Amino acid sequence: MSRNWFGTLVSVVVTTLSVATMSSLGVGVLVGLTTDAGALPxxxxxxxxxxxxxxxxxxxxxxxxxxxxxxxxxxxxxxxxxxxxxxxxxxxxxxxxxxxxxxxxxxxxxxxxxxxxxxxxxxxxxxxxxxxxxxxxxxxxxxxxxxxxxxxxxxxxxxxxxxxxxxxxxxxxxxxxxxxxxxxxxxxx
CATH class of the missing domain: 3.40.30 (Glutaredoxin)
Incomplete structure (x- = not known):
């Protein structure tokens, strides 16, 4: 039973970290798009x-x-x-x-x-x-x-x-x- 619980815990942690990482990348891209001042002359x-x-x-x-x-x-x-x-x-x-x-x-x-x-x-x-x-x-x-x-x-x-x-x-x-x-x-x- 404890082994099954550990596997579930690892899955939840990995999924949470993956979602957090992808969300922060998406926010970074959106911030970059909205704050882009354009190219220098x-x-x-x-x-x-x-x-x-x-x-x-x-x-x-x-x-x-x-x-x-x-x-x-x-x-x-x-x-x-x-x-x-x-x-x-x-x-x-x-x-x-x-x-x-x-x-x-x-x-x-x-x-x-x-x-x-x-x-x-x-x-x-x-x-x-x-x-x-x-x-x-x-x-x-x-x-x-x-x-x-x-x-x-x-x-x-x-x-x-x-x-x-x-x-x-x-x-x-x-x-x-x-x-x-x-x-x-x-x-x-």
Whole structure:
């Protein structure tokens, strides 16, 4: 009898916690929707606006396409595969980078000359924003740090954590398969 009672108690606790968690998530989403002030105007964004290079999927990995006009890329043809946000220790192919951006995420990438302590700081920033950021090495940069969002780019010669944080918090989520929360293409809109 006591074993049956214990199982019932565990079921009630688990159900209660599940309902409480889901309710708080729902309230958090509703609060976010009702208090969203909209996107910052283009002149208040860090980095520089970049021209739209398209948003089509390439048919397969390694398929030929027009070269990207920016380094790192900020839009254009991209892989049908997706890389999830997180911290990576290996470079990410440019076609995958663009798909990350198309989903509203920000890329924080660094060249081989960035000191290990700065790489660790970038990784900490990335972990602080796990839903929004991909941090990875990008040897093609040659020098410094590249911050990219959909049609947005900022290059840094050295680490400035405040600048990286500002780029992440103001650029992430502006674009997710289309402009979001009143954001626009800063070159045409």
């Amino acid at each position: 283009c002149d208040q964004l860090p980095g520089t606006a970049q021209p739209f290079e398209g948003n089509r999927h390439i048919p397969y990995e390694g398929a030929p396409h027009q070269p990207y006009r920016t380094m790192p890329p900020t839009s254009g043809p991209h892989s049908p595969r997706v890389v999830i946000p997180g911290v990576y220790r290996a470079p990410i192919r440019e076609e995958l980078q663009v798909h990350v951006l198309e989903h509203g995420h920000v890329l924080v990438q660094y060249a081989p000359d960035v000191p290990p302590a700065d790489v660790r700081a970038l990784e900490r920033l990335g972990r602080r924003h796990l839903r929004d950021v991909v941090v990875a090495p990008y040897p093609a940069l040659g020098h410094g740090i590249g911050l990219s969002g959909w049609q947005r780019l900022q290059r840094l010669d050295t680490l400035d954590e405040r600048t990286v944080e500002e780029f992440i918090t103001t650029v992430a989520g502006r674009y997710d398969h289309d402009w979001q929360h009143g954001a626009t293409d800063c070159l045409t809109g």
